[in-house]
Amino acid sequence: MTLKKLDLLSESQSVTILEEGDQLKLDYSRNQSIYALQTPLKFAVDVSNIYKPIQYLGAKHRPLPIILSKTLEAVQPDTYVLDMFSGSSVVSQVFNLNGLDVISNDALHFNSAFSNTLLNIERKVEDLQALPQIMGKLKSFKLKKEHSKPFEEKIIEEKKLLATKDTRELLNLYFSLPQINKVLFLNGSNTHQQTKYILKNIGQTAVGNCPLIANYYAGSYFSIEQALELDRLRNGIDELFVKKEISKWQFHFLLTCLLNVSSKIVYTAGKHFAQPIKQENILKTQVLHKRFYDDRLKNVWLEFLKSSEALTLVSEKNDKSRKNLAYSKTMEDIISSSSKLPPISVIYADPPYTAQQYSRYYHIPEIIFDYKYPQLQVVDNNPTSGLYPDNKFKSRFCSKRDAISAFEDLFKLAQELDSSLVISYSASLSEDTGNSRMIELYQIIDLGNKYLPICSSEVLKFDFQYRQLNTTKKIVQTKDDKEFLIVFKQPSK
């Protein structure tokens, strides 16, 4: 087994991707032999045309030129490319910018805000022009007085303490907040009106009701003021949509900006949402202490305006195709209704490879998007420190037991659709099992040989370099990980 793994790692072709300013390029001079395509222009991706909506683990930024070139080689006229695990949508965006019709899909709902926006789904010509006026309306939107009032005094107190950097008093203030995780087991003795209401309405929409983000995540992931401002904007966006004052595309545009802000201001280690930094650690290191103030002092409205400006710039350039589709389904759901899919000639697959569930790392964006009061998960009679919701989506790709059969289903779909399959794979080169992969590279190749025997197959591994002031340096990746692209290409028709 180990031999097979090592053989593949060393025998696969090596591809160099060069980063030069905003350009990501395949180093064509070195890699020429690997490509059937003869047009070097196709191998450059201008990243200034791509919007990264959120800090997304495993997002495929640097490999974009190779994913694009191999997809272009395999795609057939008048068919779609299906980005089955689209995540942050950056790969779908590149496909769209290069004239391909894309179906973007991901099991997590919030990712559909990104693909709906950045693939121009139901976008009207006038949608961008109207945005400044919409921003004006959002700025003046107010939560109901009875919903914002209980937070007002606390916000004044918080502002004072943030200005004087009185960390201990701030932590005391946060400790005293009567939030959902603290009142879960108080039952009849909970005297706090908002959390009482919320606990009776779990699973119901928070639109027009008690602010969700402030009652669940203020003081941990966000400041009290930031959380309430996120609630205000989330409600405002919904109200404008329900009153038909914004289009569906604008609705997704604004949600994308809001999710972008939540990722910029969140006080966590990696700007994902797996766990807020523990309160007892904030005072322990200078770095965490500094980060605490940097993050807490970010103004949500100003960040929202910045996001909107950046997203407008990209959207001005990406209005390419009006045939794209965005789904928010599991792969399993897509497979179960595969007869309804439009013609697809390439499936691009970038599933998770470790036991880490994306629904755990991104539970807060999912809740901001769905905006329904979540039932908090309880472990050993306590809510979790990450404040995770119950019933998070569990991917089969994140289980050693189920990953092979999940891949098998993916290959069967490619077989049924006669489509090529382009797979991103990330291997762990270390023996450390902490981040071990649920499936090995050779097992994927074996599945290809079984289900797509008529396809040609290639395994490419990458090397990243950047060029600055006439010098070219190697980009050191996480030393234990190595990225691959596995291509099963149908014979040309």
Ligand SMILES: C[S@@+](CC[C@H](N)C(=O)[O-])C[C@H]1O[C@@H](n2cnc3c(N)ncnc32)[C@H](O)[C@@H]1O
């Ligand atoms: C490595 S990430 C994709 C990153 C993406 N290519 C990008 O550049 O941002 C894997 C994605 O697979 C999604 N996922 C996991 N299991 C899934 C399933 N069974 N069906 C659909 N999506 C799934 C996760 O929600 C996650 O967004």
